[in-house]
Amino acid sequence: MGYEVTIIAIDGPAAAGKGTLARRLAAHFGLRYLDSGGLYRAVAARLLRAGDAPDDARKAVAAAQALTEDDLSAPGLRDEAVGQAASILAPIAEVREVLFDYQRAFAADPPGAVIEGRDIGSVVFPDATHKLFVTASLDVRVTRRCAELAARGKPADRSTVRREMAARDARDQERGIAPLLAAGDAHELDTSALDAEGAFSAALAAIGANN
Numbered sequence: 001m002g003y004e005v006t007i008i009a010i011d012g013p014a015a016a017g018k019g020t021l022a023r024r025l026a027a028h029f030g031l032r033y034l035d036s037g038g039l040y041r042a043v044a045a046r047l048l049r050a051g052d053a054p055d056d057a058r059k060a061v062a063a064a065q066a067l068t069e070d071d072l073s074a075p076g077l078r079d080e081a082v083g084q085a086a087s088i089l090a091p092i093a094e095v096r097e098v099l100f101d102y103q104r105a106f107a108a109d110p111p112g113a114v115i116e117g118r119d120i121g122s123v124v125f126p127d128a129t130h131k132l133f134v135t136a137s138l139d140v141r142v143t144r145r146c147a148e149l150a151a152r153g154k155p156a157d158r159s160t161v162r163r164e165m166a167a168r169d170a171r172d173q174e175r176g177i178a179p180l181l182a183a184g185d186a187h188e189l190d191t192s193a194l195d196a197e198g199a200f201s202a203a204l205a206a207i208g209a210n211n
Contacts, residue, residue: 005112006031008207009121012134013169013180014083015141015148017191017199018116021134024200025207026114034106036117036124037086039064039099041078042071044085054085057092064098078152080164087168090118091175100124119178121186130207133182134199136192141165 008025012018019035026033046063047054054060076082089095103124107113117124121131136144142162149156172180182188187206191199 005107005110006130007107007112007125007128008114008130008132009125009128009183009186010114010116010132010134011118011120011122011180011182011186012116012132013118013136013141013172014165015145016134016136017144017194017196018132018134020196021132021191021199021203022114022116024196025203028200028204029114031111032106032109032113034103034113034115036099036103036115036120038072038077039067039102040086040090040095041082042067042074043095043099044082044089045074045077046071047089048082048085054088055092057094060089060092061094061098064095067098067102078148080149080156080161084164084168087171090172091177093177096178118172118180121183122181123178126183130210131183131186132203132206133186133188135188135190138162138166138169140192 006029008031010018010022023033043060043063044054046066047060052059103115107115107125115125121128142158142165145161145165146156146158187210189199189202189206194202
């Protein structure tokens with residue numbers, strides 16, 4: 001079953017460039033934008049602020065149900081500790097159901113939305129109008145993440161960033177519920193050798209070819 005609105009699903013691992021791409025596509029097509037990972041980060045941040053463990057299913061579900069717009073713009077959501085906690089709580093089925101409902105309600109408003117995450121095209125919107133799976137090599141993604149942290153005044157040890165990113169990749173790919181993977185009908189876009197402009201042009205070409 002299709003949708004009456006336009007939905008562009010963009011999935012991929014951390015620091016592959018999908019966030020920058022998703023925002024540009026949303027602006028280009030006049031669609032709303034949602035970072036689904038931000039929802040999980042917001043839940044994780046609520047838990048960490050309360051001193052609760054991210055693998056405590058009962059408290060994680062309660063935090064997801066209590067999520068507000070303010071939580072989505074809270075400071076520190078991009079911190080590595082929050083990202084790691086989000087990856088830990090993401091496999092909790094009840095949490096995912098709460099956040100699935102949020103995403104589907106968000107995209108239902110015309111004209112539609114560009115939504116980025118790890119299971120948008122494969123699970124949340126299997127009939128999305130367009131699907132992209134954005135990836136890049138681990139070394140390139142580590143370089144990008146280190147640059148991002150440095151730009152925020154938070155220089156990071158490259159080996160630590162690499163180890164944590166690899167661990168997160170493994171958790172995302174191996175979890176039993178909605179693992180990170182490319183939907184069978186998604187266009188795979190490797191941005192290892194592309195800058196933001198090149199990735200945007202490639203994505204437009206892929207979307208145009210799918211019309």
